[in-house]
Amino acid sequence: MITLVDIKTAINNVLAPVGLKTYGNEVKEGFSRPCFFVEVTPVASETFKRDTSENTVMVEIVYFSENKTDLENLKMYDTLKGLLTPTLTIGNQKKMVSNLRAEAVDDTDLIYSVKIDLNFYDEIIDTTPAPDEMQTLILKLGGQ
Numbered sequence: 839m840i841t842l843v844d845i846k847t848a849i850n851n852v853l854a855p856v857g858l859k860t861y862g863n864e865v866k867e868g869f870s871r872p873c874f875f876v877e878v879t880p881v882a883s884e885t886f887k888r889d890t891s892e893n894t895v896m897v898e899i900v901y902f903s904e905n906k907t908d909l910e911n912l913k914m915y916d917t918l919k920g921l922l923t924p925t926l927t928i929g930n931q932k933k934m935v936s937n938l939r940a941e942a943v944d945d946t947d948l949i950y951s952v953k954i955d956l957n958f959y960d961e962i963i964d965t966t967p968a969p970d971e972m973q974t975l976i977l978k979l980g981g982q
Contacts, residue, residue: 839960840928842895846878848928849897852921872904881955889962894955900943901950911950915940918952926956933958 853860859873881894899918903910925932937955942948 839963840893840931840933840958842878842880844928845895845897845956846876848926849876849878849899852926853899856917856921869902871902871906872910873902875900875902885962886959889964891960891962892957893960894957897954897956899952901952903948903950906948908948911940911942911948914950915952922954926954 850860853874853876856874859870861869861873861875863875863877865875877898877900879896879898881896883891883893886892901911901914901918903914919938923935923938926935927933933956935954936957938952939954940950940952943951
């Protein structure tokens with residue numbers, strides 16, 4: 839089973855070679871540029887079969903460039919595209935990355951957002967407790 843924590847760990851591992859600090863969304867101030875903020879958002883999880891779910895998760899990587907330039911953002915997009923596609927290794931599984939997209943989220947500070955979607959099937963683990971076994975059955979037939 840793939841958890842959201844597994845996905846965030848995989849993204850952080852992919853970003854590590856870039857050499858920039860990666861923050862979580864709980865940090866609102868006091869961070870230093872250049873850096874990344876990573877957010878993992880579940881989009882959908884539906885039962886596909888009795889024991890399988892179909893899942894969609896969106897990952898957003900927000901990049902704060904050092905000098906606030908468009909050129910830095912474009913270079914980082916190319917770097918992230920190379921690191922994230924075509925597959926992302928999560929634990930010991932490779933999952934296809936889809937819908938890679940980017941946008942400037944702040945034109946003044948030139949903050950750049952790169953998003954990907956992960957679509958995958960996962961095992962549903964049945965946590966229903968097993969019923970107690972029957973011990974003795976007494977059956978009376980014919981009104982006796």
